[in-house]
Every structure is written in C-alpha cells, then in structure tokens.
Amino acid sequence: MDSIRILDSHTGGEPTRLVLEGGPDLGEGPLDQRLRRFRERFDAFRSAIVNEPRGSDVIVGALLCKPHREECDIGVIFFNNVGYLGMCGHGTIGVIVSLAHLGMLKPGVVKIDTPVGVVEAQLRPDGFVSVANVPSYRKARAVSVDVPGVGVVTGDVAYGGNWFFLVEHDRIPLQVSNVEPLTDLAWRIRQALNAQGYPDVDHVELLGATPTARSRNFVLCPGKAYDRSPCGTGTSAKLACLAADGKLAEGEEWTQESVLGSVFKGHYRWLDREQGTIAPTIMGTAHVTADAKLLLDPKDPFCWGIRG
Numbered sequence: 001m002d003s004i005r006i007l008d009s010h011t012g013g014e015p016t017r018l019v020l021e022g023g024p025d026l027g028e029g030p031l032d033q034r035l036r037r038f039r040e041r042f043d044a045f046r047s048a049i050v051n052e053p054r055g056s057d058v059i060v061g062a063l064l065c066k067p068h069r070e071e072c073d074i075g076v077i078f079f080n081n082v083g084y085l086g087m088c089g090h091g092t093i094g095v096i097v098s099l100a101h102l103g104m105l106k107p108g109v110v111k112i113d114t115p116v117g118v119v120e121a122q123l124r125p126d127g128f129v130s131v132a133n134v135p136s137y138r139k140a141r142a143v144s145v146d147v148p149g150v151g152v153v154t155g156d157v158a159y160g161g162n163w164f165f166l167v168e169h170d171r172i173p174l175q176v177s178n179v180e181p182l183t184d185l186a187w188r189i190r191q192a193l194n195a196q197g198y199p200d201v202d203h204v205e206l207l208g209a210t211p212t213a214r215s216r217n218f219v220l221c222p223g224k225a226y227d228r229s230p231c232g233t234g235t236s237a238k239l240a241c242l243a244a245d246g247k248l249a250e251g252e253e254w255t256q257e258s259v260l261g262s263v264f265k266g267h268y269r270w271l272d273r274e275q276g277t278i279a280p281t282i283m284g285t286a287h288v289t290a291d292a293k294l295l296l297d298p299k300d301p302f303c304w305g306i307r308g
C-alpha cells in the first residue's frame, strides 16, 4: 500500500499539512510549471491529502519540493480543498515550524521558491517566523458590486500572493458565533464580484474594528472554508491598501487579528511608490499537531478523497 509522510500543524488555528515524502513526482522546472503539472496530472493526490476522509475543507496542503531558483533553499506548492494557491502566509509559517520540529532547520533565514516568487522566512529562536512575502499591490480602489440579497458592497481589489476583495464591514460582528452568516455574505460578495469584472478574486476579506489589534478580519477562502488565522496573504493585501491610502507608514507595525482572535504582526517597505507596490512582512507562530503517514489503499472507494 502506498503511503504519504505528513506533518500537521496549525498557525493561529489554521491547519497546514506538510507533505514530506510519497507525494506526486512533479519533475524539474519552475514552480509555476510544476503547479500546472500537479493540477493537470496529479490532482487526485491533492484531494487524497486534504479532502475527507483523511482531511477536511479547512486544511491547506504544502508539497515540499526541490527549489528551481538557485538562491532558494526549498520549494513549496500550496493547495486546498478545491485547487491551488499562489502563496500561503499561515502555511509558510507552518512549514518552517514543522521543518524545525524535525530538526531540518535551525533559527535563521530560509529562502522559499513558490509558484508566485521567492519568499524569505526567518525562524527566530523563540519559534516566531517572519515571512517576507512576494510584492503586493492594490489593483482597484472602491469597487462597488451589486450583491443579490445584500445590496451594494464597496471594497478594494488587492494582491498579496493571492487575490482578495477587502471590505470594511460592520453589518455582522466579526466573531466566531457568526461564521455562518459571515460565510454566506462573503460567498455572495465573491460570486457577484466574479460576475461583475473580477473573475480572479477568490478570497473575500471582511474587516472591522477590535480593541485588541489594529484590525480584525474574516477571510473566506476559495473552497468556502474560512481562515482561522488572520491570513498572511490577506494581511499582505491589506498592507498594500493601507500603504496606497497613506494610512500606514513604511516600517510601522500593523496587528491583524483573525475571527478567532489569533494575531499576525505586519509591516511593509515600498518597492515602487508610483506603482503602489510594497514588500510586506508578516509574523506569527505555529504548533505541530501530528507526525503521521497517510495510507492509500487501492481497495478504498474513497482512496483519492471525497471531491465536492
């Protein structure tokens, strides 16, 4: 029976399943090409690893690969219950803490090759990880969408390694007891936005005030699961919007709280002020929850996962 060696962790409540051995052989080449190969030829592995019955809608998978870019130490391709991610902030923190748990990394800098660019992670001796993410920017400001059953919703479209629609929101309190109505609202917003000119946006981030951080968010991921962490790529997109609006100075600390109350710290440096492009850094920590093997039994009718 084939098996897949994994290490599970969570970052601020959001799980990451790191695939160490037994995953698909994607061959050589740039990681965006390998991601395409993963999707076209080996998508069953994605489903077997993160979907039920071995996983759940919430799990983000991270396939550890050889890097393509010479300056990188490792390569990672992230995936979820419905597809693939360009980058993943909470997942990067989970990968670094997991590799340190296995004794494969010591505190210091790790350069990571991803399908959307190089990410630099720094593991600190106290277990916190800062992630210098890919260049991030706001694509469109104050986009209004007519959301059936809701009305007009206005927000910003921004990139932080994935595409986000960010909405300042006070209709439903951003708390865990409201996950169902928040999911329903964010999903309706996403569908309307996709139909009204922004088909690439697959994450919706609702933001509001909180006494314990500079902002609280509820992030709906592409497969309809909500992010238990404050979302690293979503925080990067938020930093890009704050920078563009002149609401956060270069180097100033931002604290982003999730709907669970877990927090990432962030700051940015300008890459190109005219174009509005920033280099965001986010910081958080993760905890390892399992060291296991997934078993692929060819007689199991759900061997390759339950796909929605």
Ligand code: PYC
Residues within 6 Å of the ligand: 014, 060, 085, 087, 088, 089, 090, 091, 162, 221, 227, 229, 230, 231, 232, 233, 234
């Ligand atoms: O932390 O970037 C992130 C992320 C994306 C989707 C889930 N988490």
